[in-house]
Amino acid sequence: MRVISRRTLREFLEKHATCEEQLKAWYRETEKASWKNINELKLEYPNASILKDNKIVFNIKGNRYRLIVKINFEFQICWILFVGTHAEYDKIIANEL
Secondary structure, eight states, X not given: OEEEOHXXXXXXXXXXXXXXXXXXXXXXXXXXXXXXXXXXXXXXXXXXXXXXXXXXEEEETTTTEEEEEEEETTTTEEEEEEEEEHHHHHTSOGGGO
16 A cells, blocks of 8 residues: 555654654554455454445544544555644544545
């Protein structure tokens, strides 16, 4: 899976270094993944929330942080749409990203 954009994660980690280990682990695992559909992803990340249009919300570091991505399973591309604290996540409409 190709993850776009790593820079978004780096910029977030400059302000929130406490979740560096968990975000980097997610990044490495996703790069190595070759999920063919949502069901395969849920086998690895059962707590991930599925939104419309192949958008997925991952809980990072015990749900202190949220990561929203959009995945094109056919082309194996994962776009990072949002990364933020749980409080920041509560202020957005995730399905509208």
